[in-house]
Every structure is written in structure tokens, then in C-alpha cells.
Amino acid sequence: MTNNQILIKGALPYGEDATDIAVADGKIVALGKDAGDALVNPEIVNAEGLVALPGLVDLHTHLREPGQEDAETVYTGTRAGAAGGYTCVHAMANTNPVADTAAIVEQVQTLGDAAGWLQVRPVGAVTVGLEGKQLSAMSAMATSKAKVRVFSDDGMCVSDPLLMRRALEYVKTFNGVIAQHAQDPILTAGAQMNESALSAQLGLAGWPAVAEEAIIARDISLAKHVDSRLHVCHVSTAGSVELIRWAKSKGIRVTAEVTPHHLFLTEEEACSYDPLFKVNPPLRTFEDVEALREGLADGTIDIVGTDHAPHPLEKKDCEWQAGAFGMTGLETALPVVITTMVNSDRMSWRDVARVLSEAPAQIGQVAEQGHKIAVGSLAQLTFVDPTVVRTVDPKTQWTKSTNTPFIGHDLAGQVLYTMYNGQFTVREGQPIAKENR
Structure with missing residues (x-):
């Protein structure tokens, strides 16, 4: 010992x-x-x-277990997290079965405790089966042994405005937060990459920036109306940054994250037709990347969330249209932030601690577990x-999977x-x- x-x-x-x-x-x-x-x-x-640095905290990790162990397990995913400097990850709900009950979130937490690499905080689904039709048993998950405080249908957008309003009202009763995957499903039907001149040139169906921005604008208004906590997952456009900046200036309770791949890569990667670069939301333009870096540096974007999304080889070693959306990220998140933000003098190491540890710990309500260097x-x-x-x-x-875009x-x-x-x-x-x- x-x-x-x-x-x-x-x-x-x-x-x-x-x-x-x-x-x-x-x-x-x-x-x-x-x-x-x-x-x-x-x-x-x-x-x-x-x-x-204080141990890193990820608010957006896909550990895939239960049900998708060919891509990742709680053990292998948290081992990758530890290797990347993480001491806490929040495990997203899009497992099989979906983490929409107290029993499933408790199972995920138990697997994390047994692995022992870091703290696993389950994220509960907002809607039953991620289907966007009725609210999940959020109260039962919140009062379970897992004490869930973050709820998300990540991978799917809670597109029904009435359902989103009810979710925001519901989590307010126990100071929870809704982490929204901002993607209008109608505007993105069949989409494959960022909508631009390049998508037309490559013959790939475009994913317009407005599909993200319209949902963010709507949800900001809903969060203001009910005075509840909204967290915007994987912000990817300059317009989204401006919306969040405006919301914060008005005192609306919104936080936001950016992924390492959206800080580093652009839509130009799609020219390879390699599905390693296929992700949701898609890689955007150089101008978007610059806006994201600026937003992270000035605090408009609160945190870096990895959106670690492992896939088995056959789902990425294929043609672009057949490939799965998603990239791994736990082991490269800190190096990407150092490369793009610290070495360019956009951020200090104090800032790195803020966006990779302190702020995500506060949003996920695990700040009491440390995440500061103090006696x-x-x-x-x-x-x-x-x-x-x-x-x-x-x-x-x-990690068990090899789909790193870096x-x-x-x-x-x-x-x-x-x-x-x-x-x-x-x-x-x-x-x-x-x-x-």
C-alpha cells in the first residue's frame, strides 16, 4: 500500500x-x-x-457502459481520464439502457467507485429514453445515492420548448442544471458537416450555425423566464458565443462549454472524408475557432468539456456518411488547452485551473471534493x-477506442x-x- x-x-x-x-x-x-x-x-x-493544478473535472464524458462496452467501459474510460489528469468526470446518459432512472445512475456510480481511478458523477437523462416526449424521473435520480445534479439528453436536443421549460422548472427545486445539446432537429436533418461553401464543394449535407444558435437563444429566454440554471454543451459557433455573452450581461443563469476539438480543428478536416473528423456539432470555420478561443479566454465560455465519445473501429473506419459522430478527448484535453491557449498567451495557468477544474466542479456541484490547491x-x-x-x-x-482527431x-x-x-x-x-x- x-x-x-x-x-x-x-x-x-x-x-x-x-x-x-x-x-x-x-x-x-x-x-x-x-x-x-x-x-x-x-x-x-x-x-x-x-x-x-487541481484535479481536472469533465462535465461531459461518454463512458458508454452499460450497453456499449465495445467502445468503452467505465473502467477504461476513467483510466483514460486519470491519464489525462482528471479526478472527476460526469458520465452522460446516452447509454443502453438510458440513464433515466435511479437504478441506472446508481449502477454507473458503483462501477466508477469499483474502478477507483476517479470520481464518476452520473448525468441523468432529461426525458425518458432520450425520446423528448416526457420528463424522466429526475427527482428520483436527484435523491438517489448518485445525487444527480446535471441532466442532459446529450446526443439529442430537448427541442420541445414546453418540455424544456418544465425541465428547467423541475431542476430548480433542487438546484440542478439542464445541460442542453443545442441542435434544431429539423434544420439538421441528414446533416454531415458545417454548412458552408466547403460543404457544397464536398457534396456533404450542411449543418447550419443557426441550428445551434436558435436553440440557445430560445433556451436563454426560457432560463430567464423561470430563473433556472442552463448549461450549453459544446458551443461551436461565433454566434453562439455572442448569445451567451449577451445572456451573461443580463444576469441570466447560463454557463457554457467548448470542446478541445472545436478549439483546435476546423471544417477543413472534412476534405479528407475521414470520419475521424465527423462530430456533433460539426467542426466549424477558422473564424468560429477564433471566437471560441476569445470566449474561453474572457470567461464567456466557462469551461472546457471533452465530449469524450469513443467508438469501435468499424464505426469510424468507413466512408464519411456511414461514420458515427464523435471523438475521444480525455487524454488530449489539457495538451490542447496548453497548446492553443497557454502557449499563445491567451490564458494563464490560473485560467487553466478555472476552466478545467474549478468552474466545472462548481457547475457539477462537486467543488466540495477539493479542486483547489489549499491546506x-x-x-x-x-x-x-x-x-x-x-x-x-x-x-x-x-481509452479503449482509437478515434482521436488529433x-x-x-x-x-x-x-x-x-x-x-x-x-x-x-x-x-x-x-x-x-x-x-
Whole structure:
């Protein structure tokens, strides 16, 4: 068993001055050059030159279990999360069966607890079977052992405005949040990629920006009307950023996320006709990417959510039209943020902690589980070497699936250590199974 007292020497909390971090019985008990005085015979870990961040939190992960274990399991998905620096992920509801009852969300949480890589917080479905016809048993999920607070039909839009209003009113009673997949189903019927001159040139059915923006505008109005919490999943257009910026200026209770792939890639990837780049919402224009980066930097967009969506090989090794929507992302999210935002001087390491840990923890209501580097906080920590640049290779990743869109790209930063509740789940870049810690 690992020593329950650990002294991490020379780390750079939030990329600032080097300090020692003393951990005992799962908590941070001291910080500073004399931190070791608080411990007796600790294990010593050299973290010189490593940026220390609060453990990362993902509000948008597809773990696929139950029912789609050929793509991912709770075990393999959370192992990938730990390798990427995560100590908490929110598991989306589009499993088989759908996580629309207390029994299913409790099953997912139990699987996460057994795996032991990180905290798994189930996301409950908004509607029964994700069918958009009647509300799910949200109250039962909220009061279950899983204590669900985030509800989403992700993969499907709650397109009925009356049903969306009722959902927002319902979660307000226990301070929950509706995480909306903003996609008008009529405007996107048969859509394959971003609607543009390029889609016409490639002969692929276009997915207009207004299909996202119209739903966001409607939902902002509904959230204002009922004074409830709305979270907008995977924002992808410049117009969406402007809508959210306006809503926040009016004090409307809206938060939003952007994915790593929408921060990094553009619609030009579709020229390859490779379904690795097929995703919902689609990759957009360079102008959209710039607006998303600006929105993340100025706080209009609150968080980075991975939308980690693994698929078996046969669903991506095919022609574009037959390919599944979705990309993996847990192991590349932090490197993408470092590459696009930190190394371009758009964001500081404090900002990285905000968008990848602190804000998602607050939205998902897991902030009490640590997610800050402070004495007395649970030791949920990530240590990354910012000087390393690695070429993405799916063969070296820990997720069960290989559908990363970043294959062959050089990304900055490598997670060398992840600590969950005072125990290392990753050492020297290698995940350590529960039984071996």
C-alpha cells in the first residue's frame, strides 16, 4: 500500500513559485518550503518543474457502459481520464439502457467507485429514453445515492420548448442544471458537416450555425423566464458565443462549454472524408475557432468539456456518411488547452485551473471534493510537464477506442502524476490500478 503521507517537492502550483505540498490521509496538510515538517517519514516525490493544478473535472464524458462496452467501459474510460489528469468526470446518459432512472445512475456510480481511478458523477437523462416526449424521473435520480445534479439528453436536443421549460422548472427545486445539446432537429436533418461553401464543394449535407444558435437563444429566454440554471454543451459557433455573452450581461443563469476539438480543428478536416473528423456539432470555420478561443479566454465560455465519445473501429473506419459522430478527448484535453491557449498567451495557468477544474466542479456541484490547491482541501491534484511536446498516437492512449482527431498532431504538455483523494492514480505518466497503489 502507498504511504498515506506524501511530500511532493518543488512543484509549481498554478505555474507560479515552486513549493512543496504535504499530503496526509487524503488531504493537503501543508504548503511551502517547510511543508515536510507536518509529516512523519513521508514518501518523497520530486515534482521540480511540474505545474501543479487541481484535479481536472469533465462535465461531459461518454463512458458508454452499460450497453456499449465495445467502445468503452467505465473502467477504461476513467483510466483514460486519470491519464489525462482528471479526478472527476460526469458520465452522460446516452447509454443502453438510458440513464433515466435511479437504478441506472446508481449502477454507473458503483462501477466508477469499483474502478477507483476517479470520481464518476452520473448525468441523468432529461426525458425518458432520450425520446423528448416526457420528463424522466429526475427527482428520483436527484435523491438517489448518485445525487444527480446535471441532466442532459446529450446526443439529442430537448427541442420541445414546453418540455424544456418544465425541465428547467423541475431542476430548480433542487438546484440542478439542464445541460442542453443545442441542435434544431429539423434544420439538421441528414446533416454531415458545417454548412458552408466547403460543404457544397464536398457534396456533404450542411449543418447550419443557426441550428445551434436558435436553440440557445430560445433556451436563454426560457432560463430567464423561470430563473433556472442552463448549461450549453459544446458551443461551436461565433454566434453562439455572442448569445451567451449577451445572456451573461443580463444576469441570466447560463454557463457554457467548448470542446478541445472545436478549439483546435476546423471544417477543413472534412476534405479528407475521414470520419475521424465527423462530430456533433460539426467542426466549424477558422473564424468560429477564433471566437471560441476569445470566449474561453474572457470567461464567456466557462469551461472546457471533452465530449469524450469513443467508438469501435468499424464505426469510424468507413466512408464519411456511414461514420458515427464523435471523438475521444480525455487524454488530449489539457495538451490542447496548453497548446492553443497557454502557449499563445491567451490564458494563464490560473485560467487553466478555472476552466478545467474549478468552474466545472462548481457547475457539477462537486467543488466540495477539493479542486483547489489549499491546506485542508482533499488532495485532488494533477502535475504536468509543460515543456514536453508529444505527437498524438492512439496506440499509446489508454481509452479503449482509437478515434482521436488529433492523430499526428504535436501537442504540448504531459501529465506525469495524477492524485485522487491522496493516492497517485498516475505515476511517471503511467496509470496505476487500484490494487497496485
